[in-house]
Amino acid sequence: MKVPFLDLKAHHAPIREELDAAIAEVVDCGAFAGGPYVAAFEKDFAAYCGTQYAVGVGNGTDALWFALLAIGVGAGDEVITVPSTFMATAEAISFTGAKPVFVDISPDTYTMDPALLERAITPRTKAIVPVHLFGQVADMDPILAIAKKHNIPVLEDACQAHGAQYKGKRAGNLGVAGAFSFYPGKNLGALGEAGGTTTNDAGLAKQMQVLRDHGQQAKYHHSHIGWNGRMDGIQGAVLRVKLKGLEKGNAARREHARQYAELLGDCAEVVLPKEASYGKHVYHVYAIRVKNRDAVLKAMTDLGISCGIHYPVPVHLTGAYASLGFGRGSFPVAEKCADEFLSLPMFPELTREQIAFVAQVLKDVIRKVK
Numbered sequence: 001m002k003v004p005f006l007d008l009k010a011h012h013a014p015i016r017e018e019l020d021a022a023i024a025e026v027v028d029c030g031a032f033a034g035g036p037y038v039a040a041f042e043k044d045f046a047a048y049c050g051t052q053y054a055v056g057v058g059n060g061t062d063a064l065w066f067a068l069l070a071i072g073v074g075a076g077d078e079v080i081t082v083p084s085t086f087m088a089t090a091e092a093i094s095f096t097g098a099k100p101v102f103v104d105i106s107p108d109t110y111t112m113d114p115a116l117l118e119r120a121i122t123p124r125t126k127a128i129v130p131v132h133l134f135g136q137v138a139d140m141d142p143i144l145a146i147a148k149k150h151n152i153p154v155l156e157d158a159c160q161a162h163g164a165q166y167k168g169k170r171a172g173n174l175g176v177a178g179a180f181s182f183y184p185g186k187n188l189g190a191l192g193e194a195g196g197t198t199t200n201d202a203g204l205a206k207q208m209q210v211l212r213d214h215g216q217q218a219k220y221h222h223s224h225i226g227w228n229g230r231m232d233g234i235q236g237a238v239l240r241v242k243l244k245g246l247e248k249g250n251a252a253r254r255e256h257a258r259q260y261a262e263l264l265g266d267c268a269e270v271v272l273p274k275e276a277s278y279g280k281h282v283y284h285v286y287a288i289r290v291k292n293r294d295a296v297l298k299a300m301t302d303l304g305i306s307c308g309i310h311y312p313v314p315v316h317l318t319g320a321y322a323s324l325g326f327g328r329g330s331f332p333v334a335e336k337c338a339d340e341f342l343s344l345p346m347f348p349e350l351t352r353e354q355i356a357f358v359a360q361v362l363k364d365v366i367r368k369v370k
């Protein structure tokens, strides 16, 4: 049996006609860049997240960048985030002219450790960006309390957490704004590149709308230096169709996680992901931790099971950020996790037989590489 890491073909097959019809509608009316289909998706996505506004943009990196710019982050500022994330979180900070400042993660949730946050705050700190890694929301209450004490806005990197919850509220509705990616493999994915922000702040929403459209308040009246960060009309129409299946997909992922945990629970060599009691994990990535990770990964691949590593190098140790001067030992939890993380196949259409096979092969492999 072969088990893919992700199967977008299977995901799209049952909604293929609806997707084709949605695309044809945009082609017929020609609303390709922004426009009514993006606006309709923004309305639906804001309602889903429970926020007043959503702003459709080109990708998740744009979403983070525009949100930071709208908050007022710029040259000379510092923005606090975590080293255990996709590169884009730090890149968006750097492209405002600010410097990323890292806080290590909690070994239980793999998200920002609130106990380490306050000591990272300086007079230059202009924003805090917790990352809801793998589909689990960071522990927002203590983070928001510290942020409030220092009057610093919190932007959620919710690029992996569409529909995830914290104490009954959805990701994207917890900080001043949330940034989402609709990259094809995300829990809510476009048929191409797309992203979006959420907020309850009318001023921030307006600012992000202006930034994504060349700083225009009205056509050819440029009040700000903006950028071209609009969402495609076709992606807006596609995402509107796919949003209807997000809850079902997330429920399937949670059920798969339950089955993995049941099958691997007796394997002492595997550290399973933990769902924090405060929330609802949506398992964008099902990352376990194992010793000899690289050998386990290779053996799994050789036996037909596609796994991944998210992410092999924590951001502070990448060549891109060498100038920050961090060495090994700077953020020990993030570094240990990066050495041990192994992402098992996880997507809604995964079958019980496939999960059982993955678990069995993993146990065999671990016994052999020990």
Ligand SMILES: *Cc1c(COP(=O)(O)O)cnc(C)c1O
Residues within 6 Å of the ligand: 059, 060, 061, 062, 085, 086, 088, 089, 131, 157, 159, 160, 180, 181, 182, 183, 194, 195
């Ligand atoms: C995917 C992702 C991004 C970037 O999104 P793109 O749409 O690829 O630009 C940012 N942060 C995290 C945590 C992500 O997983």
